[in-house]
Amino acid sequence: MQLLLPSDVVRKMRKHMFRAQRREIGGMIMGEQIADQQFRILDFSVDATSGTRSKFVRDAEQHDLVLKEFFERTGKEYHRFNYLGEWHTHPxxxxxxxxxxxxxxxxxxxxxxxxxxxxxxxxxxxWFWQYDCSASLFLRDHQPVRVNIKREDPNAKTEGEL
Known part of the structure; x- marks a missing residue:
């Protein structure tokens, strides 16, 4: 599986992470299926207030509203645009x-x-702004596996692996 991570999504996450400082924050990630086993993150929800230095649990009701709005924006094309999973920080x-x-x-x-x-x-x-991440895929009745993350920057001449 490959996860495409656009630079605008990273920019938005970094802003929330910088504000949260040493507290864990997170939410859901939503995206688009580009090809077989290839997904682009398009949006995410964030709860920037409930985390502690070592724990984050998202409020389902708040994040479900963001997911509902995402489905409305994407025309309810669930086979193409859908919930991809969860994200949170480990500051x-x-x-x-x-x-x-x-x-x-x-x-x-x-x-x-x-x-x-x-x-x-x-x-x-x-160092305040350098973004670092990992992604893992969880499948029913399987062990988690590491996901290949590809950074997308529409202004760059090349795209990089993370």
Whole structure:
């Protein structure tokens, strides 16, 4: 699987992350399927107030409204535009998923979430603005696997792997 990460999405995330400083923040990620196993992140929700230095749990009701608005904007073309998964920050830790992250995402795909797959994007800022991230794919009845992230910058001559 490949996840395309546009520079405008990174810019918006960085602003929220900078404001949150050492608190974890996050939400849902929504995107577009470009090709088989290739998805572009188009939007995300963010709860910038409820996190602590080492924990983030999103308020489902608030984020569901953002998802509903995303579906309205994209013409309810669920086969093309849909929920991709979750994102949150690890401002004081590596961008690797914690055991708590893994358990929560496995529960999402294996049990309570009712989704066949979900991506977990974990981000952090280094030196205030340098964006670092990782992504993992969670599938029902499978172990998580690392996702290839490709940074998209419409103004750059080349695009880079993260």
């Amino acid at each position: 004081g830790f590596s961008v690797d998923p914690s055991l708590q992250d893994i358990y929560a995402m496995q529960d999402l795909v294996d049990g309570t979430g009712g989704v066949d797959f979900a991506v977990l994007l974990i981000s952090r800022l280094r």
